[in-house]
Amino acid sequence: MPTTQSSESVEKLKADATRALRAADSAEQLEAWRVEYLGRKGRLTSVLRALGSLEIKERKAVGAAANRLRTELESLFDERLLQAKSNTAPAGSIDITLPGRKSGSGGLHPSTQMIREITQAFNEMGFQTIEGPEIELERYNFDLLNIPADHPARDQWDTIWVDSDSRSDVLLRTHTSPMQARVMENTDPPIRVVVPGKCYRYESTDATHEWHFNQVEGLAVDEGITFADLKGTLYEFARRIFGPSRKVRFRCDYFPFVEPGVEMSVDWNGEWIEILGAGMVHPKVLKNVGYDSDKYTGFAFGMGPERISMLQNDISDIRHFFRNDLRFLTQF
Numbered sequence: 001m002p003t004t005q006s007s008e009s010v011e012k013l014k015a016d017a018t019r020a021l022r023a024a025d026s027a028e029q030l031e032a033w034r035v036e037y038l039g040r041k042g043r044l045t046s047v048l049r050a051l052g053s054l055e056i057k058e059r060k061a062v063g064a065a066a067n068r069l070r071t072e073l074e075s076l077f078d079e080r081l082l083q084a085k086s087n088t089a090p091a092g093s094i095d096i097t098l099p100g101r102k103s104g105s106g107g108l109h110p111s112t113q114m115i116r117e118i119t120q121a122f123n124e125m126g127f128q129t130i131e132g133p134e135i136e137l138e139r140y141n142f143d144l145l146n147i148p149a150d151h152p153a154r155d156q157w158d159t160i161w162v163d164s165d166s167r168s169d170v171l172l173r174t175h176t177s178p179m180q181a182r183v184m185e186n187t188d189p190p191i192r193v194v195v196p197g198k199c200y201r202y203e204s205t206d207a208t209h210e211w212h213f214n215q216v217e218g219l220a221v222d223e224g225i226t227f228a229d230l231k232g233t234l235y236e237f238a239r240r241i242f243g244p245s246r247k248v249r250f251r252c253d254y255f256p257f258v259e260p261g262v263e264m265s266v267d268w269n270g271e272w273i274e275i276l277g278a279g280m281v282h283p284k285v286l287k288n289v290g291y292d293s294d295k296y297t298g299f300a301f302g303m304g305p306e307r308i309s310m311l312q313n314d315i316s317d318i319r320h321f322f323r324n325d326l327r328f329l330t331q332f
């Protein structure tokens with residue numbers, strides 16, 4: 001073991017360096033440490049530079065000890081730097097050194113599940129699924145559907161209007177029925193479509209009303225379509241969704257775009273719950289889109305998937321659907 005002044009300084013250097021390295025725990029402190037001990041003008045580098053002035057025997061011994069110390073300090077430094085970085089990793093970051101854990105899998109929103117069930121039932125009866133814009137023009141939401149500006153039926157669909165500098169007829173659709181006009185404008189009969197999508201109404205909420213909710217619209221237009229086709233299709237739909245023993249009721253209802261109009265309710269523990277509005281497409285609506293109303297007839301309906309899911313799953317409040325509470329959402 002060398003006992004000269006220089007070799008003692010290597011040992012002292014080692015003691016100082018390891019003590020200082022243990023005390024440094026941030027990336028900044030570690031960098032300062034690296035400059036002091038391993039940097040170009042650092043203490044260990046100075047020892048190595050001074051080797052030339054030593055006697056050959058001493059030079060060999062001190063040189064070997066200093067190089068060993070350099071390797072040792074470099075690897076200790078790397079270790080401490082890694083530790084410091086993982087200590088300061090931002091909250092929520094992934095520690096890749098931890099053993100793997102099973103990740104939770106997501107699922108479809110209950111409204112989406114219900115919409116898919118409904119559209120599939122109609123797809124199997126020959127209806128095609130299409131979608132349309134949620135930001136709509138007054139013309140499609142009201143005018144073409146036989147709901148003129150002064151018509152009291154507009155009150156039923158209290159409307160959220162979209163601010164626009166250039167026009168005053170843009171709104172968030174209050175129902176999916178505007179898609180009836182859009183489809184008929186662009187397609188010749190025969191038509192059989194279902195249109196799921198979001199609707200918005202400026203109204204207060206309660207257990208069965210949301211200000212934003214989904215609807216599924218249906219439209220069939222062809223030669224010779226009758227009210228019996230409407231009833232048969234909706235009975236079959238109810239059978240597929242609620243089972244064969246569920247009671248269904250049709251009652252007269254009024255919508256300006258149908259004649260006659262009905263509402264369909266299903267029996268829920270002795271109570272009738274309305275799930276949709278429907279009717280034979282009004283001849284004025286057929287004419288508005290350029291159809292020959294003497295040649296073609298059709299039926300249409302609009303239903304609320306959240307209301308249907310409430311019935312199916314015994315949900316007491318529609319507002320659960322949009323609260324994003326996982327305790328509710330993960331039950332589906």
Ligand code: YSA
Pocket residue numbers: 174175176177201208209210211212213214215217255257258274275276277278279280281299300301302303304305306307318
């Ligand atoms: C009627 C005749 C047709 O030929 C075609 C469509 C229609 C339906 C019409 N466009 C309409 O919107 N009627 S409605 O106001 O009674 O709504 C239809 C269904 O949407 C309701 O039966 C209900 O299931 C759902 N709904 C309506 N307002 C809602 C709602 N769901 C949740 N929150 C609300 N605020």
